[in-house]
Amino acid sequence: MAGELAVQVLFWLAVVKLLQLGTWPALDRTLGNLAAAAAYPASVLLFTLGSWYCGLLGLPVWLALLPFLAAIALAGARGFYGRERLRPALTWDLAFLIPFLFMLEVRWINPTISYAEKFMDHAILASIMRQPIVPPLDPWYAGGTLDVYYYLGYWMSGVLGLTAGVPSTVTFNLVLPTVLGLAVVSLYALGHLLLDRHRWLPVLALFIPNPSAIYHIIIGDSWFDVLWGSTRTITNTINEYPIFSMLWGDVHPHVMSFFNQGFLLFLLVFAYLRWGTLSMRGRVLLCGLAALSLGSMPGFNSWDVLVYAPVTLVFGLLVWRRYGSLTWDRAKSWMVLAVVPPLAILTYLPFYLQLNSPGIEGIEIVPTPSAPVEFLLVHGLFLAVLLAYCAPEIRKRPYLLLAAVPLLLAGYPAAAIAAVPLVYLVVRRRFSATDTLAILGLAIILVTEIIYLVDNMGETYFRMNTLFKFYLPAWFLMGTASLSIIGKWLQGAGIEDRIPAGIRKGLPILVVALLLIAPSAINIDFGYGSRTLDGAAYLEGSHPGDAAAIAFLRDLPGDHIIIEAEGGDYTYYSRVSSFSGIPAVIGMPFHEYMWRGDEGRIGQRSADVRAIYEQPSRTTDLARAYNATLLYVGASERDRYTISIPTETLELIYDREGVQIYRIPA
Structure with a gap:
């Protein structure tokens, strides 16, 4: 098992590196020594965009990989990947790999898909990887799609997993290491723009806690209370900081967007500081990258665009203010303002047109x-x-x-x-x-x-x-x-x-060593540790019946809708749809209410699921009303309902370790 996981990690890293190598040549003339760095986040965003359009058009998502392979072949034929380029770029490879390994160790210690938002995060990820279509199927609302939510980060994660051949339960634990690595590269590149020395300092924004965490340490709180208390400091609110979000481990939109925030800041600062040295081609490329980043934000975490759209406009005004005084350059200095916002909208226009979220009420x-x-x-x-x-x-x-x-x-x-x-x-x-x-x-x-x-x-x-x-x-x-x-x-x-030269040279090695030792030295498993990268592995010990049945369902071909118990939010219920990616009639109800409001008739679905399990005269008709094809009966269903189903009219297709799965006749 360990060897298989190692191969999956290597395949994942190979895909990320391949994407970076395919994007790097196009950025080289414009970004110079920072091109290899920018190619990391840029390539992932480009692959996400390309694969999303493949899904929209009904094409296989792996086709989005072909432009990167073609770019590598073309650049390689021209001798682009020579030693004089690859050796300096090792800095950026290490800037990605070291935080990746740090978070990989964190996820290896605490990989379980078991608490907080993890059931939701994996449900969406598994749904996308099972059927990579646009818009993706909502795993907790049969017949519905995820046009009610900003799912692009899950799409990014899912297509990387599909391309690398990694199952969703392992992909789940490779996403945050990748996000942290990309974010570190972005902020380290930003440090190269802002500082002549100590360029690593902006990276610390990802790793330092807030003062509240220090306070909780001083008063002697447990490690869990330090983390949790420091993010619930302002009464009745959540005030997370990046390293908490990473350690907590939810593969959630606000976390997956970290790297894109750092990337856009890098691009805007680069434009502000170096606009005057860029060719027209370089300015167009820079505006295109900024539009790609800004346009992706509503899909990753729609709240981000409420901040970064004004941030982009401010930097656009500063570019115009700084470089527009010369008559010959006045029009070009308006490009950030005039090109980036509309191009950002056009980049993902179909996504915006599909989005059906209730949004903000005022x-x-x-x-x-x-x-x-x-x-x-x-x-x-x-x-x-x-x-x-x-x-x-x-x-x-x-x-x-x-x-x-x-x-x-x-x-x-x-x-x-x-x-x-x-x-x-x-x-x-x-x-x-x-x-x-x-x-x-x-x-x-x-x-x-x-x-x-x-x-x-x-x-x-x-x-x-x-x-x-x-x-x-x-x-x-x-x-x-x-x-x-x-x-x-x-x-x-x-x-x-x-500082003596020997200490200066040894200090980075010491910092890296401490970073890689830290996850094992402190308690970060929150009681859920499993020492694997498979987020579903713990089921074999705690819920063996479900583990075997879910494995059966994950391999079951065809399009299905499943009926399972609904037991509220943040509970073990909805586990079948979450782990298999097969849509359930209703999953966690408050999540669906947040997305769909009263129009979703969430309460009615919950009542219908109860009736399916408890009123045998209605079971088949109600199941057919939701186009359900499978009925799941396990320990959670027996705890939740008084099971009484018409087994004589249902086809039993699975019966092991206390779990029965029935096929509902068409």
């Missing part, structure tokens, strides 16, 4: 803003750096501190805290890349103290999604800015020059 004023202490426990580290950065300006113009007074008087003290560095950064009008990233991040945490987006989370958790989904982009923006500022301070202090 914008409201926050009635109970964050407590200042809680706010600082989330953002305090970056705010401290930015305030120190603004200290000379504060001493020079202390009267600008009065800008925070209206917010204090209005009852928004946390917003007032964020307003102080924001005002000083805006007023001094430098608008360097670092300053701009900081301004944008501060603006997000200030605005979300005053307004929130209305959804159907109820009165208690009215801000939960707003802070959850906006704080992560704010973390990327403020984090990369703050860590770049620290890098400039270190560079100015000349600290690196005081």
Whole structure:
């Protein structure tokens, strides 16, 4: 088994590297020494886009691999992959591989698809890998499709798994290592733009915890409480940070989008700093990449585009402001503004037209803003750096501190805290890349103290999604800015020059060793550890009957709809559809209600499933009403319902270890 898993990991890495090699030559003339880095995230986005259109057109998704193979053949024939290019590019290969291995070890320790959002994440992934069509089938709502949800990250993961020949339960545990590796490459490349030395510092935004985690460590909380408590710091909200999301292990949209956020920031900063040196071809290519990244965001995690569309416009204005003063270059300087947004829309226009999500219900004023202490426990580290950065300006113009007074008087003290560095950064009008990233991040945490987006989370958790989904982009923006500022301070202090050469050379090796040792040194299995990469392996010990039956269903050919017990959200129920990818009549009901609202008649489906199991006179007719082909009876169904089904009219196709599967006659 271990050997088989190792082969699957190698095949997965081979596909990722193949995609990178196929994209790299097209970027080389424009991005220069950063082309090999940008080719990692760019290639995955391009493959996702190409395979998605294959699915839309009813073509095999593996056809999307052909352009990359052709590009490799053409570039290889021209001698592109020479030693003089490949050797320097090893830096970027290691920048991807080391965090990949770190997260691979984390997932090996804690691989189970068993808690939080993991059942949902794997259900969508398995559905896509079972039938890679567009829009994908909804595994928890028979007859429905996932046009109600932003599923593109799952599509990306699924087609990589299909191409590499990796089953969905292992693909599940290769996604986050890949996302982290791509994110590290993107932020390390961003560091090459922002810093002359210490270019690795922006990468730390992915690994450092918030101050709340430090507080929970100091007061002696358990490791689990440190992680969980630090992400529930602001009352009735979620405030995750990247390393928590990675360790927690949900293959969820907000996590899968990490690499794309870092990639877009890299592209925008590159445009801002180097637009004047680019040829027209290079500018078109850069705009195309930015459009690819921005256009993918609604499909990965639609909340991200609410942040990054304005971020793109801000950087577009800065490019025009910086490079549009020359008459001959004025029109070209508008390209980021004029080309990227419409091209981003056109790139995935069919996706947007298909999307049928209930969306946001409005914008409201926050009635109970964050407590200042809680706010600082989330953002305090970056705010401290930015305030120190603004200290000379504060001493020079202390009267600008009065800008925070209206917010204090209005009852928004946390917003007032964020307003102080924001005002000083805006007023001094430098608008360097670092300053701009900081301004944008501060603006997000200030605005979300005053307004929130209305959804159907109820009165208690009215801000939960707003802070959850906006704080992560704010973390990327403020984090990369703050860590770049620290890098400039270190560079100015000349600290690196005081360290003996031997220690300087050995330090990276030590850091890498500690990174790879850390997952085994700390408790990250949360009680679910299995020491494998197969997220379903634990079923063989805890639910052997289901394990064997699900294995049977995963190999069962044909298009099916299954009936299984519905037992609410975040429970073991819905496990058959989740692990097999076969759509159930109804899965976790609140998830479906979030996606479909009252029109989904979720309660009726739950009642019908109960009737199918408990009212034999209605079983067949109700099952046929949902076009169901299979009826599953296992321990969970017997616990949930008083089973009474017309076995004489159903065809028994599986009967082992307490599980029966019946075929419903057409």
